[in-house]
Amino acid sequence: MIDTHQRNTALLVAGCFFMENLDGTIVATAAPRMAASLHVEPTAVGLVITAYLLTLAVLIPLSGWLAARYGVRRIFLTAISLFTLASLACALSANLWQLVAMRVLQGVGGAMMVPVGRLTVMARTAKPDIPKTMAYIVWAGLVAPVIAPLLGGFITTYADWRWMFLINLPLGLVALLVARRLLDATPATNSTPTTNATSTAPSLDRIGVLLTATGLGAFTWAAHLLSEPAEPWAPVLLALGLSVVLLTAAVRHLLRTEHPLISLRTLRVPTFRASVTGGTAFWIAVGAVPFLLPLLFQEVFGWSAIKSGTVVLFVFVGNIGVKPTTTYLLNRFGFRKLLLGASLGVTATLVASAFLTAATPLVLIVVLTVISGAARSVGLTGYMTIAFSEVSAEQLRHANTLSATAQQLAAGLGVAAATVALRAGGAIGELLPGTPSARTAYAVAFGLLALVTLTAVVGAYRLHPGAGDAVRRSPVAAGKRPVVRS
Template identity: 50%
Template sequence: MIDRRLRNTALLVAACYFMENLDGTIVTTAIPQISASLNATAATVSLVVTAYLLALATLIPLSGWLTQRFGSRVIFLTAIIIFTLASLGCGLSQNVETLILMRVVQGIGGAMMVPVGRMVVLGHTEKEDLIRITAYIIWPALIAPVIAPLLGGIITEYFSWHWMFLINIPIGIACFVAAWILIDEQDAQKTAPLDIVGAILTTASLGAITWGAHMMSEASYSTSIGVLILLMGVGLLVIAVRHLLRVDTPLLNLRTLSIETFRVSTFGFFMYALIVWSVPFILPLLFQEVFGWSPVQSGAAVLWVFAGNISIKPATTWMLNRFGFRNNLLFATTGVTLSVAAFSMLRADTPFIVIAILAFVSGVFRSIGFTAYNTLAFSDVPKGSTTREASALFATVQQVAGAIGIVVTMLAITAGFRWGSFLSGDDLQNAYSFAFITMAIIATVPLMMATRISPQAGDQLRKH
């Protein structure tokens, strides 16, 4: 039974998730305008999104250790303060370097905010209530992406992109007040020493991979040096994994992957999230850079992706109960693959209604997959410290996937200028079509992985 306090706490976490999603999604609509305002290329401004996600990914593992060391209430409240003040810093930025730096600070706050809140909620949730409580957290959070594209377009076109960050401030203040009331004081626990080596290796490897790929997508940098840095990052990642598996108290407990449902959900979700995070990033660029649309027109079109997201959400619990996790994941991954492939055929003269329907359908599949993966991942994870460790790992994977997805998208667009000539269109159109085809091919990976999930996976969560 979900009591009133637990439900309200879950909604508080959802509100913080709302703030994060609004901040991340609203930026993509304004990338062309930020580029012009700060005299930077779109690839450089993409670091405004990537730096935030990468900071989230690399610092989320610390959230579990910090929560044990200082208590969930202290960390959660501190995270909200950091995120809100960083939003103010973003809004006041006058150059791309400051903006990227403030986004990193936002990532520091976000890395502690939602993961710690989710740990608090899941730590007090019974297995039979897991589907419902997950819906409480995810469903309201999807409202932000619904309004973000159009809101971002309106703010960018009629005001200034700076105001996209400033709207987080009243939300952050409200979340702080609610957290002060709802989150109980938790005594600090005796903690193992922080895995400093693991933190350095993880941060360095992910940073090198992202920066190397960024250099490969940016014409002003040397491609060969970018490849070298990328390979160095991969090498460091291999060393990091070996370290995390060897030490007794790792920064990220990879041993949680021994739980089968958690393992298949985590790997499948990484590839799935890589694709679905890239779509809201590339669509505004296509509409504004290729089709010549205004920010408001672009935002209105991208809005339909998230309208599909939220419209299907009330039915996802019923779908999981009725058809099971494997069938829903097969359905979602197939739909995402086909819809991303269909985006490659869009042209400037494509009727808006066709674009809206395709975006809406894409959002429906996106939402089904997100809910299924997020719920199935924790179906067999024991409550307690294992839940905390699994939550940190899963949240890290999600943010890494988002950062890598954006970088891969920019790489695919760059490659499209070189290898997209077989497509019918001008060079710019072909580059984007090539990128969508590339992402659709990658989307077949989680589809294949979904076929390997047991038909009985997560059955203990279903209410027939």
């Protein structure tokens, strides 16, 4: 059973996860106000978002080695402090380039904060307690992208955009004080770096750092270019091509070197591989929904930003409403059935969204968003939990780092995928029978995103029926008590 210390540590990491994800999405709402204040074009504010996401993608792979080299306590406390101070510096920035530089610094803190915090939690959690522990952590990643548009809208409407960064100060201070107390009380184990350890970690894989960082950086930059609706294809293809070359070289190096920055051999564990592959597709699709729905509501239905943000907030209602049942559902039905159901649920809600019109009753739209939120909550909890169900203690550091990297890339790709689907929807709409309307592009875009989630459906279907049973407690099912593999 999870004791109070484990629960509080998991909630601490969840709070840090919330701050990191919120800062990755909230700025988009304030772009016009920020641009006017900084005396630049609104499109230039995109650099503020990209600088943050780019830094996360580049440095998250290094977080595992830093924790092993300098100790989780030192790195975690440093990360929280850096993130909080950088947030203050962002609020005090006088021009765009100062703000971009401080966002990079903020990204440095974020890149270490969540992966290292999660490593601390997972290393001290027994296998059957992983579902409940992960349920505490996952909610933050679900909530932040959903409430960001509404929160950002309120801040920019009724206050100054700088408050988007200032709200991190009390959150960061509380997180720092709690972390100092909790980690002081955390005993060292043989499976994770000690709190202030001089390191038993191998020397840094500098070639792996160079190839991985540049490859992920190029990939994230390509995603940024894709998220710009008017961006020409040439620079996008160039950035994508460069990322493919660099990441291919990185994979070859990581598989051949004796002490790689990230061990890709963890992908030999079937459940972890399913989490990385199917989970990535799932993250991309659900990350696109909070971006597409407000655009549909405002640009096609003519709703106000507040009304559209409020309706999208019902995704959050679905997230939270189903959260208390996720551990029971995992124990009762197993990962294969649950991930199949969640993936099919998200696919169905995406298809249904393609048929929404301005005449659709508001209550039906609300019900659809609640169902969508519940399905995404169950699915993401399932994927993040099954990732560590069969990973050994020796593999945990590498698995955690690779999982965090994949999740960050998928989250960053959500908006890019939505933009590409919308652009493709406009082109495909011209080829369809009849006269395309403003809604046609959105209908096609939701259909294309549904195809993405179908890859997660296929991956879940291919799972072994007993996949992930090591982290399931023995539920009573059909009058029998199944054996739990440990």
